[in-house]
Amino acid sequence: MSTTTTDTPRTERAPRPRLLHGLNWLVARQHRATLLSLLGATVLGSIWLVYERSRMKEILEAAGSGKELPAFDSNDVGLIISALGALPLLLAVFVGAPLIAGDQEHGTAQLVTTQSVTRLRWVTAKIAWAYGAALATGVVLSAVFTWWWKPDRSMFMYDWSSGSIFDNTGPVLPALCLFLTAVGITIGALVRRLLPAMATTLVLSWFIGVFWDEKVIANLAPTRTLVYPLNAEMPAQLDEAREVDRWIGSADGQLYGWGLCAEPTEKASDACIEKHGIVNNVYEYLGYDQMPAMQWTGAGILLAGTVVLTAFVLWRVSRRPL
16 A cells, blocks of 8 residues: 655745845944944933933922022033033044045955945945944934033033034034044045054044134124123123124224223223223124024035045045055
């Protein structure tokens, strides 16, 4: 008697769809340590900011006044602001500079581009991932810090127009993150060696930061001028203003330096004031209400710089081998 066996047809499982595949998967896997580090920094930084904000609120409620902050530890605020200020520079040095220089030094670029991937496509994918990570980190941390700072800005020892606040709130922090990352990528593509590229990026990014804070911020909006009587109290609208310059002026509009009549005695000062016919204080300033426009203007400049540097890197990569 013979037995006939019937084979049951086996159903093969369809492969699970991947969120990432191909070149994007390869780039994400290559830089997974960096991406996870940035994710961790974003999450932990946001938790830290939320904690410090709630701590400030508790102290304010306990003090019973919104005008003083007697028990708040300003060292924590200073540390947070320093960390946020260092973020674009760290991205430039540890994300931007090694992005292409590391591949060139270790031979990864030559290996990848001998396969079916062109140089331009490989570098474009890497730059897109670097910018995406830098942008996400900057946007989240800037949004949380702005949420803390804006309603309680009088509690901070830093003026709104100082780099400590201006650079870390609104659209400026994400734009700085992108621009300095682009600076690092450009230097890495030119220097082609990892450690020299990182060192050069560190120095150049620091100089860019100093120039931005000292020379650029104050010129992002036209200044305003307010004239008020010589012996009057400073008007309330100047409470949050950034002073650009100030003079003393006569009734006919002639302006003199602030120290013109700074004489050793009150009698001599009064005589000087009478001699020159000085009747007004003249105050040139930037108002707090100009801050949003200044930030968006600054962010636009930084984004334009990012586009130019990125276009240069892609052009260079397409013209010569990695």
